[in-house]
Amino acid sequence: xxxxxxxKLKTWKDLxxxxxxxxxxxxxxNKTGNWRAMTPVLDEKKCIKxxxxxxxxxxxxxxxxxxxxxxxxYDYCKGCGICANVCPVHAIEMKLGV
Amino acid sequence: MGEARFIKTxxxxxxxxxxxxxHRLCAGCGIPQVVRMALxxxxxxxxxxxxxxxxxxATTIFPYTSWGVPWVHVAFENAAAVASGIESAFKILEKKxxxxxxxxxxxxxxxxxxxxxxxxxxxALERGHDMIYICYDNEAYMNTGIQRSGATPKGAHTTTSPAxxxxxxxxERKKNLIEIAIAHGIPYAATxxxxxxxxxxxKLVKAASITGPVVLHYYTPCPTGWYxxxxxxxxxxxxxxxxxxxxxxxxxxxxxxxxxxxxEPKPIEDYFKLQGRFxxxxxxxxxxxxxxxxxxxxxxxxxxxxxxxxx
Amino acid sequence: MKGKLVGMNGDRAVAFAAKQADxxxxxxxxxxxQTIIVETLAEYVNNGELNAAFIPVESEHSALSAAVGASLxxxxxxxxxxxxxxxxxxxxxxxxxxxRTTIVMAMGxxxxxxxxxxxxxxxxxxxxxxxxxxxFFAENVQEAxxxxxxxxxxxxxxxxxxxxxxxxxxxxxxxxxxxLYVLDDExxxxxxxxxxxxxxxxxxxxxxxxxxxxxxxxxxxxRLQYASFMSTPPVIKEVFxxxxxLSGRRYTPVKTFNVEGAEVVLMVLGSSAGTxxxxxxxxxxxxxxxxxxxLTQYRPFPVRELIEALSGASxxxxxxxxxxxxxxxxxxxxxxxxxxxxxKRRPLLxxxxxxxxxxxxxxxxxEKIVMKAEEVLRRGESPEEPVxxxxxxxx
Amino acid sequence: xxxxxWHGRGGQGVVTSSELLALAALREGKxxxxxxxxxxxxxxxxxxxxxxxxxxxxxxxSSIYTPDAVVVIDPSLQSEVQSVTHGLREGGLLVVNASTxxxxxxxxxxxxxxxxxxxxxxxxxxxxxxxPFYNTPMLGAFVKASGLVSINTVLDxxxxxxxxxxxxxxxxxxxVRKAYExxxxx
Numbered sequence: 001x002x003x004x005x006x007x008k009l010k011t012w013k014d015l016x017x018x019x020x021x022x023x024x025x026x027x028x029x030n031k032t033g034n035w036r037a038m039t040p041v042l043d044e045k046k047c048i049k050x051x052x053x054x055x056x057x058x059x060x061x062x063x064x065x066x067x068x069x070x071x072x073x074y075d076y077c078k079g080c081g082i083c084a085n086v087c088p089v090h091a092i093e094m095k096l097g098v
Numbered sequence: 099m100g101e102a103r104f105i106k107t108x109x110x111x112x113x114x115x116x117x118x119x120x121h122r123l124c125a126g127c128g129i130p131q132v133v134r135m136a137l138x139x140x141x142x143x144x145x146x147x148x149x150x151x152x153x154x155x156a157t158t159i160f161p162y163t164s165w166g167v168p169w170v171h172v173a174f175e176n177a178a179a180v181a182s183g184i185e186s187a188f189k190i191l192e193k194k195x196x197x198x199x200x201x202x203x204x205x206x207x208x209x210x211x212x213x214x215x216x217x218x219x220x221x222a223l224e225r226g227h228d229m230i231y232i233c234y235d236n237e238a239y240m241n242t243g244i245q246r247s248g249a250t251p252k253g254a255h256t257t258t259s260p261a262x263x264x265x266x267x268x269x270e271r272k273k274n275l276i277e278i279a280i281a282h283g284i285p286y287a288a289t290x291x292x293x294x295x296x297x298x299x300x301k302l303v304k305a306a307s308i309t310g311p312v313v314l315h316y317y318t319p320c321p322t323g324w325y326x327x328x329x330x331x332x333x334x335x336x337x338x339x340x341x342x343x344x345x346x347x348x349x350x351x352x353x354x355x356x357x358x359x360x361x362e363p364k365p366i367e368d369y370f371k372l373q374g375r376f377x378x379x380x381x382x383x384x385x386x387x388x389x390x391x392x393x394x395x396x397x398x399x400x401x402x403x404x405x406x407x408x409x
Numbered sequence: 410m411k412g413k414l415v416g417m418n419g420d421r422a423v424a425f426a427a428k429q430a431d432x433x434x435x436x437x438x439x440x441x442x443q444t445i446i447v448e449t450l451a452e453y454v455n456n457g458e459l460n461a462a463f464i465p466v467e468s469e470h471s472a473l474s475a476a477v478g479a480s481l482x483x484x485x486x487x488x489x490x491x492x493x494x495x496x497x498x499x500x501x502x503x504x505x506x507x508x509r510t511t512i513v514m515a516m517g518x519x520x521x522x523x524x525x526x527x528x529x530x531x532x533x534x535x536x537x538x539x540x541x542x543x544x545f546f547a548e549n550v551q552e553a554x555x556x557x558x559x560x561x562x563x564x565x566x567x568x569x570x571x572x573x574x575x576x577x578x579x580x581x582x583x584x585x586x587x588x589l590y591v592l593d594d595e596x597x598x599x600x601x602x603x604x605x606x607x608x609x610x611x612x613x614x615x616x617x618x619x620x621x622x623x624x625x626x627x628x629x630x631x632r633l634q635y636a637s638f639m640s641t642p643p644v645i646k647e648v649f650x651x652x653x654x655l656s657g658r659r660y661t662p663v664k665t666f667n668v669e670g671a672e673v674v675l676m677v678l679g680s681s682a683g684t685x686x687x688x689x690x691x692x693x694x695x696x697x698x699x700x701x702x703x704l705t706q707y708r709p710f711p712v713r714e715l716i717e718a719l720s721g722a723s724x725x726x727x728x729x730x731x732x733x734x735x736x737x738x739x740x741x742x743x744x745x746x747x748x749x750x751x752x753k754r755r756p757l758l759x760x761x762x763x764x765x766x767x768x769x770x771x772x773x774x775x776e777k778i779v780m781k782a783e784e785v786l787r788r789g790e791s792p793e794e795p796v797x798x799x800x801x802x803x804x
Numbered sequence: 805x806x807x808x809x810w811h812g813r814g815g816q817g818v819v820t821s822s823e824l825l826a827l828a829a830l831r832e833g834k835x836x837x838x839x840x841x842x843x844x845x846x847x848x849x850x851x852x853x854x855x856x857x858x859x860x861x862x863x864x865x866s867s868i869y870t871p872d873a874v875v876v877i878d879p880s881l882q883s884e885v886q887s888v889t890h891g892l893r894e895g896g897l898l899v900v901n902a903s904t905x906x907x908x909x910x911x912x913x914x915x916x917x918x919x920x921x922x923x924x925x926x927x928x929x930x931x932x933x934x935x936p937f938y939n940t941p942m943l944g945a946f947v948k949a950s951g952l953v954s955i956n957t958v959l960d961x962x963x964x965x966x967x968x969x970x971x972x973x974x975x976x977x978x979x980v981r982k983a984y985e986x987x988x989x990x
Contacts, residue, residue: 028119
């Protein structure tokens with residue numbers, strides 16, 4: 001992604017025609033983690049790998065690992081708290097700051 | 099990429115993501131769940147057409163896009179027409195030059211579907227284009243700041259149907275999108291809800307397997323426009339089903355089938371008290387309206403049950 | 410003249426050109442006086458003479474929307490409209506151009522309501538003037554055919570990539586039968602090979618088309634679009650020249666007749682150019698010289714060529730088949746006036762409004778305009794408002 | 805340049821007659837312009853069509869005001885003498901659908917020193933089509949009266965126009981020929 005359009009644009013002459021964004025998923029450059037007021041913190045020991053947090057995350061900022069355990073991607077997590085709310089075993093806790 | 103399969107558990111949902119984080123949808127928004135699911139359930143190759151609306155503006159702010167598949171936005175009221183053009187083009191390009199034909203998936207909000215885009219949708223359904231049309235319905239024009247739409251339910255407060263002293267919120271019923279769609283003679287239609295992801299996934303898989311126009315109506319919790327805490331999105335969505343306000347059902351080959359039965363419905367008040375848009379309905383002076391809404395919900399459910407029993 | 414001589418009306422000639430162009434997708438909604446075009450194309454498709462998808466949409470808004478989708482998908486796309494249909498499409502005109510689609514649209518020029526009227530005015534063409542579409546005006550059925558073919562070639566050229574409108578006067582050309590030479594299919598094929606789309610929708614190369622631009626990039630995108638649009642005239646000229654070699658019919662952005670040494674020049678668009686030229690010939694027989702200037706290329710507005718064409722005149726009557734309420738003149742007049750600001754020597758200019766809603770432009774009307782021009786010249790002053798010709802209540 | 809104005813009623817094929825004449829002249833190397841003059845008229849309303857034929861390219865795109873010839877396709881329109889003879893050039897040509905021409909028309913023709921031709925297209929149409937279709941018989945009559953194009957060219961053009969249904973082509977050819985043969989000058 002080092003040659004992404006996001007990094008190359010300087011003047012109107014650099015723009016691709018037709019207003020397109022010529023590559024996929026460039027929003028990865030927009031780290032929405034700084035929107036977060038409350039932070040979900042996962043207690044891995046409690047996780048039962050049910051994937052509810054993964055499926056319901058709107059970003060998606062829950063990373064599903066190979067063994068179906070999960071990890072929170074703080075680069076993008078906006079701290080909405082859905083994951084904590086849907087977790088059947090209360091393995092995720094919303095904390096101020098972090 | 100082969101056929102997608104029906105699933106029984108979340109473990110079977112594919113890991114692949116075609117929708118990237120970094121978008122500017124509200125924290126707690128209910129839209130991305132259906133987008134992620136659809137992009138997983140509909141086999142490649144595919145192309146997405148998006149009407150103007152929350153999803154469109156928040157996921158494609160130049161030069162940032164969340165989309166990992168070809169994505170096209172032209173205007174507000176014409177997503178179904180744009181999709182018609184893309185579908186027809188690929189069909190003839192396949193016939194003339196052997197070009198590979200992607201499946202066309204359309205996302206439109208309730209404004210772009212129920213109201214301003216209604217004519218284009220009707221035209222596309224009547225012409226029978228091969229497309230999956232998904233209406234993400236957050237029951238008002240949220241992109242412009244919570245104005246009523248034809249999908250806003252009776253009693254709801256919006257900025258253009260405010261809960262005033264004389265008129266307490268929207269006085270008219272919500273349009274019945276699925277039945278309107280069915281009346282076009284389309285092969286498949288269904289309702290979906292994010293709190294029931296397996297049901298949603300399987301409906302998307304079925305939709306993808308069908309040739310012809312399909313309409314999917316997706317319940318989209320909106321913390322900003324419905325005035326509830328973002329963490330409760332899925333809770334609100336689940337209650338909508340459990341109170342029978344949002345029945346989950348599908349229509350296929352002339353038959354209605356309720357896919358998530360609700361034996362003992364929860365009180366509608368439980369659903370209303372969670373959301374600022376409905377809270378005024380719980381006040382004594384609005385008792386009559388509340389009762390009317392309850393009757394509407396009950397009648398609608400009974401009618402569906404009857405239709406489903408007719409097989 | 411190369412090709413075969415046939416007799417067709419303007420609408421059929423345009424449809425025939427679209428067929429020879431082997432369009433992939435036609436998306437259209439019927440509206441008088443354009444309807445024959447889409448009916449003819451539907452016939453071609455249903456009779457197996459044209460291998461294309463015909464999308465019988467439910468409105469003009471959808472007609473152009475579907476056309477945009479199809480063009481982005483990589484197809485060669487054609488549509489047609491008139492008047493109210495164009496008005497309904499208007500939102501999408503901008504988008505079709507900004508997304509750099511290569512749609513070719515025929516416009517059977519017709520007056521806008523109210524009162525509802527089905528006959529010729531140039532309201533619709535003018536309504537599209539700022540939207541980023543290339544625009545051409547046909548003077549007769551032959552030109553309608555030729556320009557349709559050339560429009561595909563121009564629009565799809567990688568140095569252009571803008572949609573085109575081919576204007577033909579409602580009824581006067583759309584429903585009028587004239588003789589025209591049509592090229593052999595093989596010649597058209599060579600002139601107009603299969604479309605090579607730029608950045609088409611391709612699942613193996615996912616792109617985002619039509620994203621949101623906020624204040625940080627919208628202006629840069631407009632700057633680029635402007636620069637690209639303004640760089641199209643040399644390509645247009647090149648295609649005109651190549652087509653001239655192929656067909657024996659030479660096209661230029663600006664058409665002039667008898668302007669050399671003429672004090673009075675009449676400027677006009679569309680089928681009226683022929684009528685004005687007819688009168689000019691008659692007057693020439695009587696020893697009076699009246700120049701005629703008409704535009705084949707209306708957008709981009711051919712400023713330099715126009716200055717050259719009008720620079721020798723003492724007075725120019727700019728004839729508009731339209732009204733612009735509250736403007737300093739109708740649309741062609743405003744364009745021409747602005748263009749001439751760049752001229753070293755400027756003739757007197759005045760505006761004539763004529764022919765609205767199909768009101769016939771007679772040779773007598775044209776003579777009146779010439780007389781008015783001579784009067785303006787004598788007085789050395791142009792009237793403040795447009796002169797209305799052919800309307801009850803004016804001399 | 806030769807200009808013809810056609811008068812008839814909506815649904816009678818006035819426009820077709822005019823266009824077929826133009827196509828025949830085109831085939832004989834002439835330049836042509838044919839245009840219908842109609843608005844939203846439906847069946848029955850009086851309509852006009854114009855044919856302009858010239859040995860030079862035709863640039864004039866206006867209506868026809870001073871025709872060299874007028875053809876009245878519908879017999880009932882004969883009585884609209886003012887309207888149908890309006891602007892007809894002196895020494896021009898009038899071709900009407902009538903078993904005997906209306907006296908007003910006869911008088912007008914005299915005043916204009918116009919040649920007045922008439923043909924019983926009604927009887928021809930009833931005999932050939934079984935229905936009052938006047939357009940192709942009146943084309944045949946005009947061709948004879950004017951001598952502007954050869955009858956064979958016209959028959960070819962007519963046969964091609966209706967060629968998709970050969971029976972229709974046959975009867976139209978027959979109607980043109982019959983009218984061509986029976987049209988008379990007063």
